[in-house]
Amino acid sequence: MGNVQLTCPALDAPRQIAPDRQYSCAFPTLMALDKALSSSSNSPRLRSGQSLREAFDLEYRRYLELLAQAHSSDDVWEPDYGTYVYDRRSGELYLVAPESWHRLALLTSNAKLLTDPGGVMSAEEIRERLSDTVVGFIGASLGSNVIEGVVREMRPRIAKLADPDYLEATNLNRLQHGSLRYLAQARSHRTDPRNGFETRFVNKVELVAYENQLIDPYMNWYLYPEGATPENLDQFLLGDGREPRLDYVVEEADDLRIKIEVRKRARQHGIPVFMASDLGHRSQAQLQDFNAHSSAPLGFRVADAELLARLERCLSTGDRSHLFELVGAMLGEDFAVDEYRSWVDQIGEQPTSSIPQSGAVAQLSGALGGKLIALHRLGHRIPERVVVDTRRLTISVDER
Amino acid sequence: MSAPITQQSRTEMRPAFEAWQLPMLTIDEFRALDAAGPLELGQNQAEYLLGFSLLAPSSHNTVPLAYRIDVARARIELWLRRSFVLPASDPTGKEALISTGCALENLSLAAAQYGMAGRWHVDSQLSWELISKAQSAALRVGHLQLDCASVPNAQARRAALECMVQRRTVRAEFDPTQRIPPALRDDLERAASESIDVRLSIFESAADKFAWGKLDELATKHKLEERAFRHELGRWMLPNDDERSTRGMRGREFGLEDRLSRDLPAQLRDEQPIAADQLTFMSRAGRIGLCSSSAVCVLSGRSSSVAGTIDVGRAFQRCWLHATLYGFCAAVHTAICHVPHVRAMSSATLMKSSQPDVIFRLGKPLQASDAQRAHSSRPRLQDLLLDEVLSAESSRPVRV
Numbered sequence: 001m002g003n004v005q006l007t008c009p010a011l012d013a014p015r016q017i018a019p020d021r022q023y024s025c026a027f028p029t030l031m032a033l034d035k036a037l038s039s040s041s042n043s044p045r046l047r048s049g050q051s052l053r054e055a056f057d058l059e060y061r062r063y064l065e066l067l068a069q070a071h072s073s074d075d076v077w078e079p080d081y082g083t084y085v086y087d088r089r090s091g092e093l094y095l096v097a098p099e100s101w102h103r104l105a106l107l108t109s110n111a112k113l114l115t116d117p118g119g120v121m122s123a124e125e126i127r128e129r130l131s132d133t134v135v136g137f138i139g140a141s142l143g144s145n146v147i148e149g150v151v152r153e154m155r156p157r158i159a160k161l162a163d164p165d166y167l168e169a170t171n172l173n174r175l176q177h178g179s180l181r182y183l184a185q186a187r188s189h190r191t192d193p194r195n196g197f198e199t200r201f202v203n204k205v206e207l208v209a210y211e212n213q214l215i216d217p218y219m220n221w222y223l224y225p226e227g228a229t230p231e232n233l234d235q236f237l238l239g240d241g242r243e244p245r246l247d248y249v250v251e252e253a254d255d256l257r258i259k260i261e262v263r264k265r266a267r268q269h270g271i272p273v274f275m276a277s278d279l280g281h282r283s284q285a286q287l288q289d290f291n292a293h294s295s296a297p298l299g300f301r302v303a304d305a306e307l308l309a310r311l312e313r314c315l316s317t318g319d320r321s322h323l324f325e326l327v328g329a330m331l332g333e334d335f336a337v338d339e340y341r342s343w344v345d346q347i348g349e350q351p352t353s354s355i356p357q358s359g360a361v362a363q364l365s366g367a368l369g370g371k372l373i374a375l376h377r378l379g380h381r382i383p384e385r386v387v388v389d390t391r392r393l394t395i396s397v398d399e400r
Numbered sequence: 401m402s403a404p405i406t407q408q409s410r411t412e413m414r415p416a417f418e419a420w421q422l423p424m425l426t427i428d429e430f431r432a433l434d435a436a437g438p439l440e441l442g443q444n445q446a447e448y449l450l451g452f453s454l455l456a457p458s459s460h461n462t463v464p465l466a467y468r469i470d471v472a473r474a475r476i477e478l479w480l481r482r483s484f485v486l487p488a489s490d491p492t493g494k495e496a497l498i499s500t501g502c503a504l505e506n507l508s509l510a511a512a513q514y515g516m517a518g519r520w521h522v523d524s525q526l527s528w529e530l531i532s533k534a535q536s537a538a539l540r541v542g543h544l545q546l547d548c549a550s551v552p553n554a555q556a557r558r559a560a561l562e563c564m565v566q567r568r569t570v571r572a573e574f575d576p577t578q579r580i581p582p583a584l585r586d587d588l589e590r591a592a593s594e595s596i597d598v599r600l601s602i603f604e605s606a607a608d609k610f611a612w613g614k615l616d617e618l619a620t621k622h623k624l625e626e627r628a629f630r631h632e633l634g635r636w637m638l639p640n641d642d643e644r645s646t647r648g649m650r651g652r653e654f655g656l657e658d659r660l661s662r663d664l665p666a667q668l669r670d671e672q673p674i675a676a677d678q679l680t681f682m683s684r685a686g687r688i689g690l691c692s693s694s695a696v697c698v699l700s701g702r703s704s705s706v707a708g709t710i711d712v713g714r715a716f717q718r719c720w721l722h723a724t725l726y727g728f729c730a731a732v733h734t735a736i737c738h739v740p741h742v743r744a745m746s747s748a749t750l751m752k753s754s755q756p757d758v759i760f761r762l763g764k765p766l767q768a769s770d771a772q773r774a775h776s777s778r779p780r781l782q783d784l785l786l787d788e789v790l791s792a793e794s795s796r797p798v799r800v
Contacts, residue, residue, distance in 0.1 A: 164610040164691075191748070197741065198748035226606035230577055257573075257687075315573055316767065318656045318664070318685065320675055350676035353621075 002077070004093060005398050006086055021092045025083040027067065029097040029105050030060050036108045044112075044123035046177060052123070085217040089210065092275030103131070104282045106216060107155045114153070116378045126378065127155075133377050134244045136160035136236055138228045138262060139252030140204035144176040145362045146250050146276055149370020151212060151219075154377070158244055160236060161209060165254070166201030170354075174278075174362035175204065177211035211290060228258050239280040248373055250274045256326065260311055260365045263298040266290050274363035274373055277331055280340025281391035283361045284331060285368040287382045293400070295298065332398075338391060416646045416777035422451045424561050427551055430514045441474050441516070441546055448783060450476065452510035452564050454778050456717060458499035459490055459734070460636040461649050461776045466504050468536055468786045477543040478504060479786060483535065484647075490605045493531035494709055495734065498758060500541050501713015506564050507544060508714075509721070513557040517549035522707040529704070538664075538786070541710070565723045570729035571654050572770035574692040574763025581603060584726045588697065591718035597702040597712040599754060600719065611750055612696045612736075612759070613687035619681040619735035619742040627670075630679075634668030637661075646779040653776055686733055693761035694728065700754040712757045720760070728762045729771055744766035 002019040037043070043051035043253045050058075057086040066079035078095060082102075085094040096102055104127075112123050116131070121129070133156050138141045140163040150156065172178045185200035187193045222243050228236055233390055239245045251262045251273050256371040266273045267290040277284040288296055307329045313319075314326040324344055327335055336344045343356055368386065385398040419620060425433075425448065434442020446469040458464060464484035468477040478500060485496045508518035522542040552560070563711035582589075585602060603609060623629045638648045640661040651661020667674035691694055699716055701708040720730050736742050737756055747755050765771045 055702060164606065166614070191752070195748050196742035200749065227610070229606060255691075312767070315688070316655050316770075317660065318651075318654060318681075319660050320678060320681060323681070346673070346675045353676050355677065355678040 006084070006093060008086065011086075013087075015086070015091070015200055017086075017091065017093045021090075022095045023092060024078055025094050026063070026079075026097040029102055030063055032110065033101060034060060035106050036105075046124050052228065056101075056185060059273050071111075083217070087214070094217070096217055103155055103216060103218060110153065114374050114378060117380055121378070122258060130154040130374060130377060131157050133247045133373075134158050134160070135248045135250060135373065136162070136246040137234075137252065138162045138258070139250075140165075140208050141171050141175050141252070142276065142278055142357070143250060143252035144178075144204070144208050145174065145366025146252065146274070146369035147208060147212070147366070148176045149366040149368070150250070151216070151370075153370035153374045155216065157218070158222070160222040160224065160243070160246065161205045162224035162228040162232075162236060163204045163225075163253075164225065166203050171204075173359035174357055175208075176366070177208060182207045211275065227255070228253060228262065230258075230261060233258075233261060237265055237269055237271055246271050247377070248272050248274055250276075250369060250373075252276065256311060256314060256386045259330070260298060260307065263288065263290075267294065267296065267298065270294060272376070274369060275330075276369045277335075278357050278361040278365050279331070279335055280338060280356065281344070281358065281361060282337065282340070282387055282389045283364040283368055284335070284388075285365065285372055285386045286331070286384065287372055287376060288384070289376070289382070289400075300332045302329045337389075364388060364390065403488065416644055416779075417775060419451065419454050419778035419781070420565060420775045422455070422561075423567055424558055425514075426554065441471055443469060443471055445514070446471065446476060448752060449507055449514070450781055450784075452561065453503045453507035453670060454781055454784070455567070456499070456502035456506045456566050457569060457720075457732070459568075460486060460633070461647055462486065462496070462499070462636070463647050463779055463784070464496045464499055465541075465690070466784050466786050467781075468540075470543070474546045475543045476507065476546070478507075478541045479538040480509075480531065480541050481538050482531075483537065485531070486632055487631040488626070489738070491532065492528060494757075495546075496739075497531070497541070497706060497709040498713035498716065500709040503716040504544065504710065505714040505717035507562060509718075511546055511566065512542070512549065513552055513560050515549055515551035516546040518544040518546055520544055520710075523711060526706050543689045548572075549713075559725065560571075560721075563724045567720055567724045567728070568639045568773065568775050569653065569731055570765055570770055570773055571689065571731045572729075572765045572767065572773070573688055574694065574729070574761070575766045576692045576694075576763075578694045578764045580695045580728075580762065581726060584723065584728070587722040587726075588719050591722050592699060592715045594718060595715040596713050597708055598715040599700045599702065600715070601698045601700070601751065601754070602695050603698070603750065605750035608692075608750065609696050610692050612733075612746075613690035615736050615742055615746050615750075616627060616690055616733045616759070617683045617687040619739040620686050620733075621679060622739045622742065623735050624679040624682060628755050631670065635664045637665040637668065639665070646777050646783075650774070651775060652774060654771070655773075686735070689731060690733060690761050692766065693763040695762050697762060698751065698756045699758040700751065701757050702792070704755075709757070716758045716760070723762050729765060730760050730762050733759045733761065 004017040004022060006015040006017055016278045017025050024131040028096050037053045037056050039053040043053040047054055063081055066081055070076040070079045082095055082097045112128060121389060133154055135150055135156055135235055137147055140161060149383050167175065167178050167182045169183055186201055189200045190198040192198060203225045205223045208225055224232060224236060237249060249262060249266050249271055251259060263273055270291045272291050275286050290296060298304050299324050310326040310329050314322040342348050343350060372382050382399040383397045387396045430445060433444035433448060443614050450467055462484040464481050466479040466481050468479060470477065480496055480500060485493045490496055504520060511518050520542060524541050526541060542791040589600055592598050603612060614672060636648045638645050638650045640650050640652045640658045642650065665671060701712040723730055736746055736759055743756065745754060
């Protein structure tokens with residue numbers, strides 16, 4: 001009783017979905033908008049001439065009428081309104097509000113905090129400007145925090161994500177949306193379900209995109225589970241007819257050679273590169289605006305030749321100190337202070353064998369990313385480097 | 401366990417790298433080595449052929465074999481010296497037997513170039529238990545019986561012999577844009593299938609190479625955290641300026657600078673402080689290497705017997721020589737094979753239930769100079785001939 005039969009060309013056979021797998025999200029979404037949207041005289045004005053509140057009221061009335069009709073009918077349970085979203089992973093069916101209203105709900109609380117420098121853009125124009133921005137993310141660990149910052153602040157329609165790695169338990173202090181659910185694929189994916197050694201991991205790009213689509217199923221993700229490589233990097237940056245060109249690339253890769261290659265190609269194509277770094281208690285954000293400065297260096301205030309020489313030294317000599325020389329060329333020679341400096345210099349007890357990463361600073365890095373990219377997209381001038389020190393409670397800014 | 405030989409041997413020692421200066425003899429020059437007819441094997445000829453056997457790779461460059469030349473019966477015996485079977489890195493002796501297979505293959509291939517077909521007979525007494533527990537200093541593994549065969553043309557002979565001299569381990573980052581030519585792929589598969597119980601799997605996709613890289617990183621880190629393994633590795637790593645040790649691996653073979661080539665072995669032996677992340681960096685280097693390769697190749701023996709393991713070694717050496725012919729370099733990644741849980745994981749996922757016995761990567765170095773890295777050292781052949789061989793009778797040429 002109450003089962004839904006779902007037929008869809010993408011499914012090999014119809015699915016029977018029981019009520020405990022059915023979620024009606026449209027009504028709650030519209031109710032939330034009803035509470036949030038203002039009917040005051042300064043309700044944002046749309047191109048149609050209506051205020052946003054007026055447009056919503058029309059839509060809401062129409063929906064409530066449909067809901068009442070459905071309720072009075074013997075054989076209709078729910079108005080056929082919005083979009084059905086079927087989650088093949090969980091077997092759950094969601095009925096989601098139409099795209100414009102659903103996505104508006106995801107942004108409404110941000111109000112009009114983000115404006116253009118001159119204050120001339122309407123709320124609708126700002127929303128369109130941000131939602132039409134295409135951001136490509138390379139690296140999904142710390143990068144997932146920047147994704148979170150960007151989607152919460154800008155709510156883009158399209159994003160690209162590249163990372164060859166899978167989730168590990170030690171990522172869970174900083175990877176947004178990571179959970180037990182993704183430490184391994186379900187046992188049913190094993191060739192031999194009884195073989196405990198057959199651990200099938202979950203790629204980070206898949207889990208991050210999946211979880212984000214559970215928030216905004218209208219968002220399109222272009223995934224590169226093979227990671228960014230010299231071969232696919234141009235497609236990632238420029239698109240190929242099926243994929244759009246990037247407006248920004250967020251580079252959070254582990255692969256040192258790819259980090260530099262991304263900057264080389266982005267500079268060649270005039271695409272700004274954002275990178276957030278969690279450096280102990282400090283979060284550092286850097287925006288290299290290769291669109292505005294086509295001859296800007298690849299590193300931070302270091303000649304390209306020196307950066308490239310440090311890269312080769314780092315990758316060929318095996319000397320630990322050469323890694324930090326390269327890091328200095330990318331982040332600035334002052335990248336390490338306090339406990340992080342102690343790590344670099346190996347002073348005192350060091351419980352782990354990998355570079356320390358604070359979960360809280362990772363979140364802060366994501367927040368900086370979302371805010372700075374959004375502001376830059378709206379025309380604000382963004383410094384070359386911003387460092388927020390959560391231990392000393394200081395912020396420093398390096399102008400270009 | 402013996403440490404690398406660092407002292408002058410009782411006879412005048414040739415430089416540790418002289419083994420690689422092997423002349424390419426014509427068939428007439430070869431026959432002239434001994435006062436022997438065209439179908440006879442002389443002592444000098446046997447030693448010349450063993451010069452090629454000596455060039456084969458071995459685990460930790462231990463060169464664990466000794467030889468006994470039996471000219472009267474036209475056979476060459478291969479003996480395993482137990483002091484060069486590493487207790488921490490190779491507790492079962494499997495690596496040593498794979499190394500034996502490599503040396504045997506070179507010997508057999510060299511003999512074939514001068515009109516001698518080799519038939520391998522593994523010693524019927526040899527068992528895993530004997531290898532791991534026998535008290536004797538050396539164990540006879542088996543013998544290669546030489547018989548008359550056709551003589552290849554001069555060009556083919558020179559190519560085959562040069563290949564053995566040019567082959568080297570290159571533990572450097574490879575150029576990921578290089579692909580394995582289809583003809584090489586065919587040759588590799590053919591080379592492996594000459595050993596009927598050996599299967600070759602070739603992994604070329606970015607996802608597969610990354611998966612192998614992650615497993616290798618996991619296994620290498622696990623091994624490096626084992627004190628006994630780490631200390632043993634530290635004993636077999638040599639500083640770059642050691643020009644006399646005839647066994648062991650110099651830091652430059654890993655791309656290490658002189659200072660690190662001195663410090664790292666001491667750090668691994670816990671004689672100097674080691675940074676908490678040094679072992680992680682070493683493990684990560686293996687992953688970078690695998691991901692950068694043109695292909696990750698894995699050999700699996702259907703039989704886990706002693707004879708089957710030697711066959712795996714022979715197949716491995718044939719594959720490596722074919723790759724060398726095509727201008728490809730190789731590096732071996734053994735850690736996965738020695739960490740049971742990681743080996744089981746690889747078997748259950750990438751290997752579809754087969755067990756990996758040898759894992760190596762093929763590629764062309766990103767930096768051309770890396771292709772010319774110095775060879776590893778070798779003992780003098782005279783120091784590897786068992787004394788009892790040197791009977792008056794055995795120096796007399798006989799018909800084969």
